[in-house]
Amino acid sequence: MHELAVTRSLLQILLQKVEEEHLQKVTRVFLVVGAMQNYEDVWMQRYFDKLSTGTPLEGAVIDVKxxxxxxxxxxxxxxxxLNLQGEDPLVCPxxxxxxxxxxxxxxFYIDRIEAVGE
Ligand SMILES: [Zn+2]
Structure with missing residues (x-):
């Protein structure tokens, strides 16, 4: 499950941001994810919920674009x-x-977050 690794690093980045900007609680995380990145949103959210327990990120919703x-x-x-899985030749149409x-x-990056400050 590579979602676990990526969610873990995502969490680290967010926790650092929380500390730097003195945020009390993060409510929503907007991610931009390319089609090449093979991550399941459901699993990212699931791991995120688990890993963020007890931190200011607990309960935040991951919003994937x-x-x-x-x-x-x-x-x-x-x-x-191009449809890489399709039958069509991979050439300029x-x-x-x-x-x-x-x-x-x-x-794969964090676009912005919604948070409650001090
Ligand atoms: Zn062309």
């Missing part, structure tokens, strides 16, 4: 998504080029 996997073609500049760069889908 998913970012789709997107690419930009090096030849024509088209941006597009506009010009058929195989040269493109990933522009989103690997994100």
């Amino acid at each position: 998913r970012v789709p996997l997107r690419f930009r073609c090096r030849l024509c500049g088209e941006t597009f998504t 506009r010009c058929g080029s195989e040269k493109y760069d990933r522009i989103s889908g690997q994100e």
Whole structure:
């Protein structure tokens, strides 16, 4: 379960923030997670609830915003998504080029938090 490891580091970052900003209680955590990141929201929340017991993060809700996997073609500049599990060839849908760069889908960061201060 790699959700456990990632939730643990998430918690550490948040606890540090709580301390730095003298927050009393965190109520909601907004995460941005790319489609490439294979984390189950349900498990993150479950581990979070467990690990945060007795801390100012206890009871906080994790709000995940998913970012789709997107690419930009090096030849024509088209941006597009690809279904990596599908049968279709992995080429630019506009010009058929195989040269493109990933522009989103690997994100994993805290966008913002909702908290009660001093
Ligand atoms: Zn193209």
